[in-house]
């Protein structure tokens with residue numbers, strides 16, 4: 001895979017990340033990327049960005065260090081109804097990654113054992129969602145057949161999150177789950193996007209673990225968004 005983009009990266013603004021946007025852009029350039037998406041955590045996650053951060057995105061230039069910069073957000077799916085905590089910010093960014101993080105999710109009275117409907121409801125309620133972030137964590141079990149079909153219906157990409165694959169990753173059985181949903185993405189022709197989820201510039205564009213997995217599964221390149229601007233444009237719905 002010749003990857004041209006990394007759309008899930010964090011900067012100092014997320015507070016538990018350690019690099020600047022410029023440092024991330026330099027690393028992206030070094031790794032041959034043409035597009036860098038900055039997707040800091042929405043303020044639903046405690047101790048991350050402040051709302052002022054999202055009101056000043058226009059200062060980010062379209063190109064930095066020779067790399068096209070897209071202004072994204074990692075929003076929080078925050079309850080069993082699939083609500084996005086930061087729904088007020090819809091339309092303020094170039095794209096939306098919707099993720100479930102246990103530390104901000106309202107599990108309600110009884111702890112659910114199936115989170116499929118949470119993701120499906122989010123996609124039904126918010127057609128602006130472009131990517132499902134790390135839907136690979138066995139702590140929040142998913143029926144992948146149902147989820148992948150819903151992604152197809154709503155033009156949402158399933159993420160192959162490289163931080164999930166890393167040995168230091170904290171998500172449960174992520175590789176096993178990616179091995180479950182990737183063949184379903186192939187079967188139903190649902191695009192995937194490989195993202196680093198880097199919280200430090202050194203991780204930007206480092207897709208080696210995902211590449212090994214995709215090679216092993218012989219995953220079709222035409223369904224990997226990272227390899228062309230056109231595929232990203234059809235996912236996001238505008239000319240980059």
Ligand SMILES: [Zn+2]
Nearest residue numbers: 074099133134
């Ligand atoms: Zn996340």
Ligand SMILES: [Zn+2]
Nearest residue numbers: 008010074197
């Ligand atoms: Zn992230």
